[in-house]
Every structure is written in structure tokens, then in C-alpha cells.
Amino acid sequence: MPGSSLWLLPPADHPLDSLLTSLIEQTSAHFHSPHLFIPHVTLTSEIASSAYESNPQQWLDEFKFPKSDLVQVRFESLQSEDVFVRKLYIKVEKGGVIELGKVARQAVDGYVEEAAAKRWAEEKYAPHLSLLYHACPKVPEAEIAKIGGLLQAAGIDLEGQGELGGWEGGRVVLVPTDRPIAEWSPIAERTL
16 A cells, blocks of 8 residues: 555544454454454555654644544444455444544645545545455455354444444554555554
8 A cells, every 4th residue: 555544543442442353353364364454444545654754653643633522433334345455344434534534634645735635535535444454356245244243243333333333532543554564553643
């Protein structure tokens, strides 16, 4: 993936933090994918490393992100696309994260102006929480149903209800996603 990314993670003390990590491990094992990653909602990618290279934490701290209570991650459904990083994912309701996504997108060349970032957020931003990175074709419906059963058994609510249907606030992290996936670790973190 070109450049770096900003991701939204659940609050560290939220039950979804460890539960989603376990489900990503199980899903990857089920599909024989070697790729593991921390559970996150991608806010934006394609951030040039030159934007933050001198001090990633200071760079991240300067963003004017919405307050924690204005960021609402709510799960909608389990889906698959024929895209490596969206092979199997939980679709996230856009309304609860669109402002955060808009602010994050301003870190990308060509989107510094608020109007451009807003247009991107409204027209192109598709918030999701990946469960599988894989080079295989789109996941068949029968397999999606199996993983849906696994999520349901773990208590995940794909209709966005209750404590395991999403979270409020969270942590924004900067991840150099131009490296191999095994090296996708945050280099700066900020709690909303």
C-alpha cells in the first residue's frame, strides 16, 4: 500500500480490542492467510512519510480531531470484496466516523483543503473493519455465513447494538503501511 495510514482503534480497555484481535486470528487461520494485523477502522491511507518524518507523534497531536463522544463506530454487516485488504470485513456506519475521516484525509496530498477532504469523505470514504487480508478471490456467501456465525458466537452485534456492536471514541494511530504487513505497527498514537 502506498504511503502511511491513519487508523482508528477501539479504546484499549474496550472488550472489542482483544475480542477482534482473536477473531482476526481465527479468520486468518480459517482462510490460511499468514497476514495478521491489529483491529482497526481505516481513516485514510496514502500519507507521504515526508509529512511526519521529523516527529510522528507531534504531527499526529496537531490534528483537530472531533471529540471522543462525537466518534461512534457502529457495525452494519459482514461483507467481502475482491480487494486484498477488504477480503472480509465488517462494514461500519459512515455517519459516526465521517468527520474523523474528513480530518484525517487532510493529511493526504491534494486533500489539504477542507472542501476536498469533505468531498472525499462524502463520496468515496467507505469505513470498514477488516477481518481478513488475503490474495484469494472474493469470499463466497457460504463462507461469509460461517464467519458470521463465529462473530455471533463471540457476541459481536452486526447491527451495531450494545457494547459489542461498536464503540465510542478510541485511539488514532499512524502506521507506515508502505512496509510489509508484518511490520504494520503504529509509530504514533493519540487517544480521542
